[in-house]
Amino acid sequence: MTLLARLDRLPLSRPHYLLLLIGGLGYTFDGMDSAVVAFLLPSAKEVWGLSNGQLGLIGSATPFGFLFGAIAAGLLGDRIGRKKVMMYALAFYAVFSVVGAFSPNYEVFLVARILAGAGAGAESAIIAPFLSEFVPAKRRGWFVGALAGFFSFGFVAAALIGRFVVSAVPEGWRVAQVVTALPIVLLLWWRRSLPESPRFLLTQGRTDEAERVVAKIERDVEKATGKPLPPVPETVTEPLTKTPKVGLFTALKFLWSPKMARRTAVIWAVWFVITFSYYGFFSWIPTLLVERGITVTKSFEFSIIIYLAQVPGYFSAAWLSERLDRKHTIALYLAGSAVSAFWLSQMSAPWSITLAGAVLSFFLNGTYAGVYSYTPEVFPTWIRATGTGLSSAFGRVGSILAPTIIGVSAASLGFAGVFGLTTAVLAAGVLCVMVFGLSTAGRSLEELTEDGAPVAATKEMTK
Numbered sequence: 001m002t003l004l005a006r007l008d009r010l011p012l013s014r015p016h017y018l019l020l021l022i023g024g025l026g027y028t029f030d031g032m033d034s035a036v037v038a039f040l041l042p043s044a045k046e047v048w049g050l051s052n053g054q055l056g057l058i059g060s061a062t063p064f065g066f067l068f069g070a071i072a073a074g075l076l077g078d079r080i081g082r083k084k085v086m087m088y089a090l091a092f093y094a095v096f097s098v099v100g101a102f103s104p105n106y107e108v109f110l111v112a113r114i115l116a117g118a119g120a121g122a123e124s125a126i127i128a129p130f131l132s133e134f135v136p137a138k139r140r141g142w143f144v145g146a147l148a149g150f151f152s153f154g155f156v157a158a159a160l161i162g163r164f165v166v167s168a169v170p171e172g173w174r175v176a177q178v179v180t181a182l183p184i185v186l187l188l189w190w191r192r193s194l195p196e197s198p199r200f201l202l203t204q205g206r207t208d209e210a211e212r213v214v215a216k217i218e219r220d221v222e223k224a225t226g227k228p229l230p231p232v233p234e235t236v237t238e239p240l241t242k243t244p245k246v247g248l249f250t251a252l253k254f255l256w257s258p259k260m261a262r263r264t265a266v267i268w269a270v271w272f273v274i275t276f277s278y279y280g281f282f283s284w285i286p287t288l289l290v291e292r293g294i295t296v297t298k299s300f301e302f303s304i305i306i307y308l309a310q311v312p313g314y315f316s317a318a319w320l321s322e323r324l325d326r327k328h329t330i331a332l333y334l335a336g337s338a339v340s341a342f343w344l345s346q347m348s349a350p351w352s353i354t355l356a357g358a359v360l361s362f363f364l365n366g367t368y369a370g371v372y373s374y375t376p377e378v379f380p381t382w383i384r385a386t387g388t389g390l391s392s393a394f395g396r397v398g399s400i401l402a403p404t405i406i407g408v409s410a411a412s413l414g415f416a417g418v419f420g421l422t423t424a425v426l427a428a429g430v431l432c433v434m435v436f437g438l439s440t441a442g443r444s445l446e447e448l449t450e451d452g453a454p455v456a457a458t459k460e461m462t463k
Contacts, residue, residue: 003198006232007217012143014224019131025150026090027154029090029180032154032161035307036176052408058113063396065119069123071390074251077200077385078200078246081196082130087194091187092122095181096113096116097116097177126385126389128148138322142319145314146315152307159303163301203381270374273432274337276422277364277398278368280422281341305358309361310362310365313366317329321369330367330371333366333367333370334367334429336359336366337363337367341422341426343360344360
C-alpha cells in the first residue's frame with residue numbers, strides 16, 4: 001500500500017486539529033501584522049509630519065515585503081522543506097517588527113515594515129500548502145478554509161490593539177509593534193510538535209522518514225478515535241517521486257506551460273483581484289472614517305465591528321467549500337463582495353458605512369477562505385509550495401498597488417469612486433473563476449495534479 005493512501009483515508013481527529021491550531025496561530029499573527037499597519041498610520045503621520053503619499057508607501061510596505069517573502073517561501077519550501085521555512089519566517093518577521101517599534105525616523109520604519117512583511121509573507125504562503133498535504137480529500141476544503149479563518153482573529157486583535165494600545169497608551173504605536181512580535185515564542189512549540197510533510201519527503205526520496213511520520217499520525221488517530229483505522233483504498237494515484245529541482249525559471253516555465261497555463265492564469269487573477277480589493281479597503285478604512293468626520297477613537301471602534309465580520313465570513317465559506325466546490329464558493333463570495341463594495345460607495349453616514357463595510361468584510365474574507373483552499377489543490381506536490389507562493393506573490397502586487405492607488409485617487413474620485421473601482425475589479429474576478437476555474441472538491445491531491453493514471457496500490461511499504 002502507498003503511504004499517501006494510508007494518510008488520505010484517515011478521519012479528521014485530534015492530530016489534524018492540532019495541526020489546524022498550529023497553522024492557525026501562525027495565520028493569526030500574520031493577520032495581526034498586516035492589519036495593525038492601518039492603525040499605525042495616523043500616529044506615524046503625526047509624529048513625522050507625513051504626506052498622504054508617504055502614508056501610502058507605508059501601507060504598501062508590508063504587502064511589498066509579502067511579495068518577496070511569498071516567492072522565497074515557495075522556492076525554499078519545495079527545496080528544504082515546509083517546516084523549516086515556516087519556522088524561520090516567523091523568527092524573521094518578529095525581529096523586524098521589533099526594529100519597526102524602535103524606528104528613529106520614517107525611512108527606518110519603512111524598511112522595517114518591508115522586512116517584517118517579507119517574514120509574514122513567507123509564513124503565510126507556506127502554511128496552507130504545507131498543512132493541506134496532511135488532510136484527506138473529502139475534508140480538505142473545510143480544513144484549509146478554517147485554517148485561513150484564523151486570519152480574522154488576527155485582524156480583530158489588531159483592531160483591539162488599535163483601540164486599547166495605539167490610541168490609549170503613550171507611544172502606543174510603538175508598543176503595538178512589540179506586541180505583534182511576541183509570537184516568536186511559538187517556535188519552541190512548533191519545533192517539537194510539527195512533522196514534515198510526508199508528500200514533500202517522498203518527492204525528496206526520503207521514504208523512511210515519510211513512513212515514520214505517517215505511522216505516527218496513524219497511531220495518534222487510532223488513539224484519538226478509539227476505533228480501528230479505515231481500510232486503505234485499493235486504487236490510488238501514485239505521486240511523482242522523480243522530480244526536477246525547483247528554481248524560479250523552472251517553476252515559471254512549468255506553471256505557464258500549455259498543460260498548466262489555464263490553472264495558473266485563473267489562480268493568479270483571483271489572487272490579484274481579492275488582494276487588491278482587500279488591502280485597498282482595510283488599509284484605508286480607519287483613515288477614511290476619520291475623514292468622514294469620525295474621531296480616531298470612534299474610527300477604531302467601528303473598525304472592530306468591521307473586522308469582527310471576518311470571522312463568520314471565513315468559516316461560512318469553509319463550510320460551503322465542501323458543498324458547493326471551491327470555485328463556486330469563490331465566485332459566490334466575490335459576487336457578494338462586489339455588491340457590498342457598490343453599496344458602500346453609496347453610503348455617507350457613519351453607521352451605514354460601518355454596516356456596509358462589515359458586509360464587505362464578510363464576503364472578502366469568505367473569498368480568501370476559498371482561495372486558500374483552492375490554490376494548493378491545483379499544483380503538483382513537487383512544485384506545490386512554489387506554485388502557491390508565486391500565486392500569493394502575484395496577489396501581493398495588487399496589495400502593493402491598492403493603498404497607493406486609493407490614497408491618490410481618493411482625492412479625485414472621492415469616497416464613492418474608490419469603492420466603485422473596487423466593485424469593477426471584483427466583478428471581473430467573478431467572471432474569471434466561473435468561466436475558467438477547475439472543480440476540485442472530493443478529489444485527492446495526486447488525482448488533481450500528478451502525471452499518470454490511477455494504479456492499483458500493490459506495493460507494500462515496510463514498517
